[in-house]
Amino acid sequence: MIGQTRALWRVAVLFLWASIPATGGAAEFLFRDGDRGVVIGDSITVQGDYGRHIENFVRTRHPTWTLAFRNCGINGHTAQMGMPYLDNDVLVWQPTVAIVNWGMNDGRRPEGVQYYKDGIVPFVEKLLANKVRVVLCSNSPLDIGDEPSQFTDFNRHFDEMAKFAESFARAKGIPFVDQFHFCHALWGENRKRETPVPVSDQTLAKHPSDYVHARAPGQLTMAYIILKTLNAPGEVSFASVAAASGQTETRRCKISEFRNEHGVLSFVRADEASPCFIDEIGAKGFDLVPFQDDLNRMTLQVTGQPPGRYELKIDDFVHGQFTAQQLADGINLSLNRQSPVCAPGRHVDEAVRVQRGATYIPRENMRWVPPAWLKIPDLDQQKAVQFAAALPAIQKNDLAIAQAARPQPRRYEIRLLK
DSSP states (O other), X not given: OHHHHHHHHHHHHHHHHHHSOOSOOOOSOSOXXXXXXXXXXXXXXXXXXXXXXXXXXXXXXXXXXXXXXXXXXXXXXXXXXXXXXXXXIIGGGOOSEEEEEOOHHHHSSTTHHHHHHHHHHHHHHHHHHTTOEEEEEOXXXXXXXXXXXXXXXXXXXXXXXHHHHHHHHHHHTOOEEOHHHHHHHHHHHHTTSSSOOOSBTTSSOSSOOOOSSBOHHHHHHHHHHHHHHTTOOOEEEEEEEETTTOOEEXXXXXXXXXXXXXXXXXXXXXXXXXXXXXXXXXXXXXXXXXXXXXXXXXXXXXXXXXXXXXEEEETTEEEEEEEHHHXXXXXXXXXXXXXXXXXXXXXXXXXXXXXXXXXXXHHXXXXXXXXXXXXXXXXXXXXXXXXXXHHHHHHHHHHHHHHHTOOOOEEEEEEEOO
16 A cells, blocks of 8 residues: 555656746745635635645644635636636635635636636736735646546646646746646546545546546645645654653654653653644545655654553553554654544644634625616625624634644653553
């Protein structure tokens, strides 16, 4: 399984690095303290998994930051169709960062490439004119089993659209995420697996099905390439403990209350961050991309233990069993998604879903356009009043998400098994 995953990654990475534009090579993560992020796109964005994972990552990696995220996806829309709603559905949130992910519905037209160009340029330029930091993504591909670099159906349009988006982003000096070519190569290779990962409903179906919408594992691969391209930090935290002396080496965490008595080593670890949590269905995408290794490393290293097999408990939870050599090499705590170290991410995920529901009605109200025969002279004023009335609950939810992201000190106990 691990070898197969790495082979898939090697194939996809060749297409990835060739497609990232030269934007100065800055290694700084795109997001900052105080950011208000919006994710913009069609029904693939409405589904929300990739945007939810990105928010979970930023909030758990930087739990002291003041942040807000909004899903601004609209079912069935294109960049041109989304333009009339840009003020009332996007800019109304006063965003500082926008991840723009139009394309799937733009390109699935006979003249889709030109249609996309005609829509994406003014859409991005208006965001830039409003001082929003824009990330432009090429859209996800159709999951139809293409070979890497061999494009069929509307993937031919998407290939051209991605190349245009790259050149446009370079001209504007904004980040470009080549989601299309990365996922196209990765998902194509996925079809060759003995049991392919269901990146869409079509992947495993023996009859025509939905090959347009990326499902949870596919959306994880989308979140992965967006975070990687935006220079997301791979390390959550690091702690190395010498069993004999209690000497420690740490990054973004502190070790206290060290004891090694009666064959039991224990200490308290207080972390500044937590692993990004991926739900059970999305975690199937771990077979396609090295998310945990590349973006979610929370390392515990314990050196100098006698040979044998040890049980690691975190608080009262049995996190796992490891050999002395495995502990000395270092283990990635994020791999056990039920562990207490992942609790903040799990709580953030739950709270983000609640927030999504709280923003649904205000967004629908702001986008609503009455039929021509219905004249409402003060419609804009009514919309503004309704939106203002909804904001306190939404802002309260943002505070709840931020509180959920705060990690707590955990007691670790390592015991030799007999």
